[in-house]
Amino acid sequence: MSTDAIVLLKNDHKEIRKLFREFEQAGENAKATKGKIVDRILEALTVHTYIENECMYPEVRKLVPDLEDDVLESYEEHHVADVLCMELAAMKPDDERFDAKTTVLIESVTHHMDEEEQDWFPKVRAALGRKQLQDMGARMLELKDKAPRKPSQPSALKKAVDAVLA
Secondary structure, three states: OOOOHHHHHHHHHHHHHHHHHHHHHOOOOOHHHHHHHHHHHHHHHHHHHHHHHHHHHHHHHHHOHHHHHHHHHHHHHHHHHHHHHHHHHOOOOOOOOHHHHHHHHHHHHHHHHHHHHHHHHHHHHHHOOHHHHHHHHHHHHHHHHHOOOOOOOHHHHHHHHHHHHO
């Protein structure tokens, strides 16, 4: 298994996109199914944003100063996703705005992942060596094991705030 940080993040993106498709294909009245899928989406996004905020973004910010604006934009996109995740975690699948809020989350995160994959990741790969990306990926795998699984866990939001203010 590769420990390349970009490969790991792209694999996460693939799994998240799969969950998004499951939600979108669940059917209008599949409330219980949609609720279970959203629980899985929230866990996947909480873990993913945690490892990016804890490792990838601060490392790239330090090692590739030219990408500072991209990193700051990514932190803000994560903040928007975090807020939506917190709100969804507090909702029930039969709440009037559950599907609409999930759709906004999907659109926002899909935009973020597309931007990372098409624009940001190639810049990071060009700027960093293979060894740096492998070391970063190994740290991300370690962080993944202890990452928060629910958006309501204190470490889930605290790290996003810390990273933006650092």
